[in-house]
Amino acid sequence: MKQIILSLTFSGFAFGALAQDATVKQLQKDAGKDVKSAEKDGWKKSGTLVLNLNQGSLSNWAAGGEQNTLGVNGIFNYGINYRKGKNTWDNYFNLALGFQNATSYNKFRKTDDLIDITSKYGYQVAKKWYAAALVNFNSQSLEGFAYTDTVNTKISNFLAPGKLLVSLGMDYRPNADLSVFISPITSRWIFKQDPDFFALDKFGVPAFKKTYNEIGAYLTAKYTKALAKWATYAGRLDLFSNYKRNPQNVDVYCTNLLTMKFNTWLGTTISLDMIYDDDIIQKTQLKEILGIGLTLKL
Numbered sequence: 001m002k003q004i005i006l007s008l009t010f011s012g013f014a015f016g017a018l019a020q021d022a023t024v025k026q027l028q029k030d031a032g033k034d035v036k037s038a039e040k041d042g043w044k045k046s047g048t049l050v051l052n053l054n055q056g057s058l059s060n061w062a063a064g065g066e067q068n069t070l071g072v073n074g075i076f077n078y079g080i081n082y083r084k085g086k087n088t089w090d091n092y093f094n095l096a097l098g099f100q101n102a103t104s105y106n107k108f109r110k111t112d113d114l115i116d117i118t119s120k121y122g123y124q125v126a127k128k129w130y131a132a133a134l135v136n137f138n139s140q141s142l143e144g145f146a147y148t149d150t151v152n153t154k155i156s157n158f159l160a161p162g163k164l165l166v167s168l169g170m171d172y173r174p175n176a177d178l179s180v181f182i183s184p185i186t187s188r189w190i191f192k193q194d195p196d197f198f199a200l201d202k203f204g205v206p207a208f209k210k211t212y213n214e215i216g217a218y219l220t221a222k223y224t225k226a227l228a229k230w231a232t233y234a235g236r237l238d239l240f241s242n243y244k245r246n247p248q249n250v251d252v253y254c255t256n257l258l259t260m261k262f263n264t265w266l267g268t269t270i271s272l273d274m275i276y277d278d279d280i281i282q283k284t285q286l287k288e289i290l291g292i293g294l295t296l297k298l
Helices: 002-010 022-036
Strands: 042-057 068-084 087-102 109-124 129-139 144-147 152-156 162-172 178-191 211-228 231-242 251-261 266-277 281-297
Touching: 042 266, 068 109, 109 144, 109 281, 129 178, 162 211, 178 231, 251 281
Parallel strands: none
Antiparallel strands: 042 068, 042 281, 068 087, 087 109, 109 129, 129 162, 144 152, 162 178, 178 211, 211 231, 231 251, 251 266, 266 281
């Protein structure tokens, strides 16, 4: 499992040389200035907005398939970071929402949904080490369903599940690209607020309970790297071990996002996410999305 996690998170990508216009080069030049100024006092704000559209149509197609499909997917990543002397305050907002419509079901179905917000305060105690406090909130915004040919079963909703994590620990920051936060004592609350799930033992929350508290060890690593003048990789790995219940079953949350810009507006994104949480499902969850569309550097 550790080898899979490290491979997903820190794997390199090889790309052929592509011709770049002057606008893309200027964007990369500006991005380089941002990285160099990351350790200076003051505010730093940056992010990416992605909007992907896809459409398909078949007529008398011998191989078969959906007659008409229409999909839309949006990704919003934004960071607001502050530094003054030995004090740092980092805030990250990761939002995603996607839908697809096809002839066979004639209704938009959710294909992606994420709310993930992190706020971290640190005080420098050594050259690369910070005493830090971190708060993270994770959920989805809309109802989610498991679809079959005859029945659609609701399996999630806003705050069902939802997770709020509060942690004290040490933050290792060797450079502007990498941050590794480690905590031996972390408190995490799991929410099950949807009334339809109240009587069920679900998401790790017992039946007839809306919340469940866990105490455990926590590690989160965040890595961002400009791979080329036109490509940027952002990865994150979260590990949590619950001392109160099956501490050997470590929860894993891993995200990978590769962004490639062809000009000012057009770009391609590839995302690969992996989750393992045996309180939800005792299998590794994988999600991959490839999109081409509007990509803006904020």
